Amino acid sequence: MNAALRLFFREAALAWGRGGGALVTVGFYFGVATLLPLAIGPEPQRLAAVAPGVAWVALALAALLGLDRVFERDFEDGSLDLLVLAPLPLEIACAVKCLGHWVATGAPLALAAPVAAIALGADPKLAPLILACALAGGLAFAFTGGAGAALSLGARRGGLLTAVIVLPLFTPPVIFGGGALDAFAAGLPWQGGFALLAAYAAAAVALGPLAMAAACRNALS
Amino acid sequence: MITGLSLSDVTLRRGGRLLFAGLSFQIQAGEAAALTGRNGAGKTSLLRAVAGLVGLEAGRIEFGGADPGEARARGLHLAGHLDGLKPARTAREELAFWSAWFGGKSAQAEEAIERLALGPLLDLEVRRFSAGQKRRLALARLIAAPRPLWLLDEPASPLDAEWRVRFGTIMAEHLAGGGLIVAASHDPLPIPARAVEIGE
Secondary structure, eight states, X not given: OOHHHHXXXXXXXXXXXXXXXXXXXXXXXXXXXXXXXXXXXXXXXXXXXXXXXXXXXXXXXXXXXXXXXXXXXXXXXXXXXXXXXXXXXXXHHHHHHHHHHIIIIIHHHHHHHHHHHHHTTOOGGXXXXXXXXXXXXXXXXXXXXXXXXXXXXXXXXXXXXHHHHHHHHHHHHHHHHHHHHHHHXXXXXXXXXXXXXXXXXXHHHHHHHHHHHHHHHHHHO | OOOEEEEEEEEEEETTEEEEEEEEEEEETTOEEEEEOSTTSSHHHHHHHHTTSSOOSEEEEEBTTBOHHHHHHHSEEEEOSSOOOOTTSBHHHHHHHHHHHTTOOHHHHHHHHHHTTOGGGTTXXXXXXXXXXXXXXXXXXXXXXXXXXXEEESTTTTSOHXXXXXXXXXXXXXXXXXXXXXXXXXXXXXXXXXXXXXXX
């Protein structure tokens, strides 16, 4: 098994176990989704109208959990030094770390998203698109979030700083995904919004590791 | 392959503070350098600079003619203050990962387990380890993925007397095999080494 694959499995295992990992993230996600009826009232029609959007925004918020730990633990325990001193470029290592984080927390969230939306009253026909948006959007959240996490390395209260850095970067995918879901629910063409979401995710996957590696090197120096 | 290490007129500044200026020394295959100096003199920073983690203000670091990027990616180990181990992982998982990460082979990992007497600890989570056991596991990387240049920062500090002697033997064998060692230590190294005073 090559080094990148080993790093992927290691990261996924660490993210899965980190502070409760996926269970805590999915639990938080359902918690946010459950709060909504308490705030806007239990009328099924009103809930059904906002369910896809709420499920989507709650997913973005849940994706913030654990992001700060993607690099912080490695920075604190000295692993980041050792990850740099290897034949595998740091950019690839950063991408693999984010992918491992996404598999451990983003993928379970994506599976939970349709369930939460339908529980809130969304049309079950929306489920496949919600899942697709959550998978693509989750990648965008993981890779832009990873860049934010790397930029906040070494800062006190880095988790809060990560959230502040990352939330503006979450705005485009939230808009694109929410737009696609609204359009689908209204019977309008939804492909444009989803294509923009997928393009943003692709850009995040391509460019995020460059920013992460530069930020990590800066933190180590 | 790194056959020598040469520092020429190296000046290092951290956080706006000048640590040292004009430092030069060199070692060849089979030789060691012992960095000494008061706390905060810049010993750790110098090791990190050799590893490429910290930039120089002035001067040059050469690896016996090898390309610096290649030398750092494939030719050196850095064993710093921090052990780089995950508390939730077992010693077996950690050693297997780091051995593969640094390009080692499974037979070399087995040798590292034997040399550092880690066999009985392999299935324990690292969180259960004492400081000395963690350091032994961290030092096992040196054998699990052989590289010629070892940069060691107080490598023996958490080790007990017996393991200080045994690690001294491991260092001596590395030098005998053509390796190079640069070690920062407040205690005398148990191997012949060129003394390099930092910050004076």
